[in-house]
Amino acid sequence: MSSRIVDARNLLCPLPVIRAQDAAAQCRPGDELQVLCTDPGVLHDIPVWCRINGHSVGAITRLDREIAITIHVGGEDRDDG
Amino acid sequence: MPTTRKAIALISGGLDSLLAARVVQEQGIHVEGINFYTGFCVEGHTHAIRRQDRERPKRNNALWSAGQLGIKLHIIDIIDEYKDVVINPKHGYGANLNPCLDCKIFMVDKAHRWMEAHGFDFIITGEVVGQRPMSQRKDTMPVVARDSGAGDLLVRPLCARNLPPTLPERAGWLDRERLHAFSGRSRKPQIALAAQYGFEDFAQPAGGCCFLTDRQYSVKLADLWKTRGNRNYELDDIMLLKVGRHLRPRPNFKLIVGREEGENHFLEGYRKRFIHLLPSSHAGPLVLLDGTVNEDDILLAARLAARFSKGRDAASVTVEVNDNSGTLRHLEVEPLQAADIPQDWYL
Numbered sequence: 001m002s003s004r005i006v007d008a009r010n011l012l013c014p015l016p017v018i019r020a021q022d023a024a025a026q027c028r029p030g031d032e033l034q035v036l037c038t039d040p041g042v043l044h045d046i047p048v049w050c051r052i053n054g055h056s057v058g059a060i061t062r063l064d065r066e067i068a069i070t071i072h073v074g075g076e077d078r079d080d081g
Numbered sequence: 082m083p084t085t086r087k088a089i090a091l092i093s094g095g096l097d098s099l100l101a102a103r104v105v106q107e108q109g110i111h112v113e114g115i116n117f118y119t120g121f122c123v124e125g126h127t128h129a130i131r132r133q134d135r136e137r138p139k140r141n142n143a144l145w146s147a148g149q150l151g152i153k154l155h156i157i158d159i160i161d162e163y164k165d166v167v168i169n170p171k172h173g174y175g176a177n178l179n180p181c182l183d184c185k186i187f188m189v190d191k192a193h194r195w196m197e198a199h200g201f202d203f204i205i206t207g208e209v210v211g212q213r214p215m216s217q218r219k220d221t222m223p224v225v226a227r228d229s230g231a232g233d234l235l236v237r238p239l240c241a242r243n244l245p246p247t248l249p250e251r252a253g254w255l256d257r258e259r260l261h262a263f264s265g266r267s268r269k270p271q272i273a274l275a276a277q278y279g280f281e282d283f284a285q286p287a288g289g290c291c292f293l294t295d296r297q298y299s300v301k302l303a304d305l306w307k308t309r310g311n312r313n314y315e316l317d318d319i320m321l322l323k324v325g326r327h328l329r330p331r332p333n334f335k336l337i338v339g340r341e342e343g344e345n346h347f348l349e350g351y352r353k354r355f356i357h358l359l360p361s362s363h364a365g366p367l368v369l370l371d372g373t374v375n376e377d378d379i380l381l382a383a384r385l386a387a388r389f390s391k392g393r394d395a396a397s398v399t400v401e402v403n404d405n406s407g408t409l410r411h412l413e414v415e416p417l418q419a420a421d422i423p424q425d426w427y428l
Contacts, residue, residue: 010350012320014118014141018158044140048148049156065346 003032009066013041017049020071024055029075032058037067046071086254087111088236089196090205091188092154093290094142096283097207097239100274102150104238105205108255112205114154115195116143117188119163120319121292142284149280159191160316167293168312172224177299179291181213182221189229196234203234203249210240211265219243239263239271292323301327301428308332308372317351321369324348326389327428330381334372335428338389353405358386361411362399365390380414387416 006023008016016037023033035046046069047057054074061068090102092114106112147154166187170180185208192204208217208225222244226235233247241250241260250257263270268285275283292298301322306312308329321337325344329335339345345367348357355369356379368386370379379402387398393416400412 014116014122014144014156015158017141017144018118018156021156041141045144048140048144049154052144052147052151053153 001030001032002028003034006033006035008035008037008039008042010038012039013045016042017045020046021049021053024053024071024073027073029073031073033071033073035069035071037069038065040067042067042069050074085109085111086203086249087113087201088203088205088249089192089199089201090114090152091192091207092116092143092146093207094144094146094284095207095290096268096271096275096280096285097209097212099146099149099207099280099283100271100278101205101207101238102146102152103278103280104260104274105236105255106150106152108259110254112150112152113201114143114147114150114152115192116154116156117159117163117191118156119184119291120160120316121163121167123290123292142290145284149283155195157191157195159187163187164314167314175214175294177294177296178302179293179299181294182224184291185225186228189225189231189235193229193231193234202254203236203247204231205236205238207239208237209263209265209271210237210243236260292319297428298322304329304335304428308335317354321351325366325369328385328422328426329428330385330426331378334370334374334378334382336382336385337369337371338386339366339368352403356402356404358383358403359401360386360390360392360398361401362397363387363390363392363395365392365398365400380412383412383414384417385422387414388418388422390416392416 004023006019008019016035016039020033020035050057050071056072058070058072088105088110090098090112092098102112144154166180166183170183172182175181189204196204208222210217210219210222226232236247236249237244239261240263242257242262243264246257249255305318324347325340326338327335337348339348348367348369351369355371357370358368365386366389370382383400383402386400390398392398397413398416400414401409402412403409
């Protein structure tokens, strides 16, 4: 299992989702992504994107205007192109 | 066991594409969604930025639609490729800088290529004959099918019975009788079908889902092109056109003035790229200065920044001026009065 950070700060949705999607396509099942964002829209969008694409959401932390969301990459969806 | 056919649905986040996908799902077809991000999508941007909108639920409507349908959604960044559609539309613009017909052709073409690369069988869109003045007319819908290369693999389930049968219908993958014959601008058939499927809380953006259909946005984009002397743009350019008041007091520069805290925070992300001004003696907006300026231009910009501050009625306001190299200085200026700002400075 590996862990990667996706820096999507100062990007507006859906770009953080696209960045997460592109990173997930490079991952193996069980890998972990931590997505750093500032658009609060990710609090809705990333969990929905995870649910429909077979990934799961771990910890969500907020510090001031910054949000960090951990994604556990699922086994099925590796082709997001 | 019969083969399960697979369709890729263009999902905009609006009601029509949601319904079109569900109509086809109902016939046992495996459907996945595709959504293209052009940079001009209205989706959530201004909601994310402006503080007054922060109480609204924030969501990407295409993702929400996919969640309702229980389908995968592939969101594709087409920002760079899309420039040619905006800059050189073969079929021209609509009422503003909206190249709707070229846009639809481009997106169906992209979906068609995706379909072929991923082993899908056909494409679905939520188009309805007569619904839009440019891209959804009886005479232009065949143009979309032809110029995109999708041909009769392009199915419009909401109005299919008004159009010639497509290959999926002729081959028996889809039962034509269970497709619809909607037409025109009325939304009643779609609202009724949404109720039948139990869809609630779907998005119905009043101005559509693209900033290019917005008159004021198009004026700002046209100004950008004119003053730069070319029609190119970068993502940051088109994002900044969505934020703040834009004023061009002189041909060589314009100001982007944050209207509230959320916009000021957003503009802070661009401080290193622009000379920027901030009233320091009174609360006021962050102002980005876009252009090549001399000292007199900066003085005028400072007086405008003071005008939009809480010190607008004061005898003088102190304004911080930061240049891109990080040098900071302060100017004491008299705020401009409202009457001193010609209306045509506002873009």
